[in-house]
Amino acid sequence: MLERPDGGERAVLIHVDIAHRDHGSDPEEFRELALSAGVQPVAELSAKRDRPDPKYYIGQGKATELKELVAAQEAEVALFDQELSPAQERNLERLLSCRVLGRSGLILDIFAQRARSFEGKLQVEMAQLKHLSTRLVRGWTHLERQKGGIGLRGPGETQLETDRRLIGVRIKQLGERLEKVRRQRRQGSRARKRAELSQVSLVGYTNAGKSTLFNRLTEAGTYAADQLFATLDTTLRRINVPGEHPVILSDTVGFIRNLPPELIAAFQATLEESKDATLLLHVIDAHAEESDMHQTEVRTVLERIGAAETPRIEVYNKIDLMPDQEPRIERDAEGVISAVWVSAYSGAGIGLLLEAIAERLNRNKTRREVHIPPQAARLRAQLYALGAISGERLAQDGGWNLDITLGDERWERLAAEAGLTRAEVPAPKKARTRRQRAP
Secondary structure (H helix, E strand, C coil), X not given: CCCCCCCCCEEEEEEEEECCCCCCCCHHHHHHHHHHCCCEEEEEEXXXXXXXXXXXXXXXXXXXXXXXHHHHHCCCEEEECCCCCHHHHHHHHHHHCCEEECHHHHHHHHHHHHCCCHHHHHHHHHHHHHHHHCCCCCCCHHHCCCCCCCCCCCCCCCXXXXXXXXXXXXXXXXXXXXXXXXXXXXXXXXXXXXXXXXXXXXXXXXXXXHHHHHHHHHCCCCCCCCCCXXXXXXXXXXXXXXXXXXXXXXXXXXXXXXCCHHHHHHCHHHHHHHXXXXXXXXXXXXXXXXXXXXXXXXXXXXXXXXXXXXXXXEEEECHHHCCCCCCEEEECCCCCEEEEECCCCCCCCHHHHHXXXXXXXXXXXXXXXXXXXHHHHHHHHHHHHCCCEEEEXXXXXXXXXXEEEECHHHHHHHHHHCCCCHHHCCCCHHHHHHHHHCC
């Protein structure tokens, strides 16, 4: 893991609105990012430009104003709410005589502070090194090759080249370790599929309340706080929903506007939890002013990781802050549940959310009446364990007539394992009803 300098607590925040950009600078969100990184914002500077200045990004005049502000506030770091090029960072550091970080560098620093698991630390270090590799500058000129006679020539490899080579070696090592993690995740995913457990994944903009909702549904005690990127490491727990077998619920890292590409690449293994999910719960801060923009950013990231087509329920959270909103379920034109309004903090609407999850997971299942003979009592127990039985009546032969809701493929497999022949496996209820109506 790259070490962060001990200084940097006093910071000047710079917001630049560039014309013709989809989303300009969001001062409030960037201030929260800075606070999440542990710095103390002592001043802010805003600017508007038609296009970024090649040298200083903000232009010569604003750069001079920033220099005076940094000196007056004795700031140790200047934080830009935009991505700076390596040359712009270098030019600004020379002018300001302090460290300069763009948006990606700040987010990487937050991730470095919050990573707790071994996998999370590997992912953050990979992202840091990839970000740093594009920003190596000639800071070791005294070690470069020099012209002259014997004794005046530099080493065969410059320090810059050495740094690049060592970073490349370390990135390769980290890539191999993360690939091992991906294989382990895929094995776990295959095991869950063999057990035929549905997986529900929480996704959403950072600070939308995903971890609070996760704790409310699972009582897991996951760390949750009113700050950006409070949790990074994926957590999985089993939950029970009405009429459904146990479900695996996963809480993933939050998304944010202009999430650094290095982080998306490094956290690919973690984000695959969303890609492989049976159902996504898109948690939305309904109280946020930028709620629409946040939803757009989340959908963009889901498209980048290949999860755009995964079935989804939008969960509008924090209705406890909105007196005019009540817990409710919304459906689309086809009658499919599309949204649920809840408060993860107070627990309002959580029962509705569980019902919505069950209904969406059961959409691909068939209701049927089945007869279980006495010798297949284990099959009856399995159906109860899956939460598939909605009604039961004793049969004359000592067995049971059951009303179940289950997928066709799973029912046929369980019936075959119980030794029932195809002739003994009843057809779905709707098919038998058509035969009864036939003359």
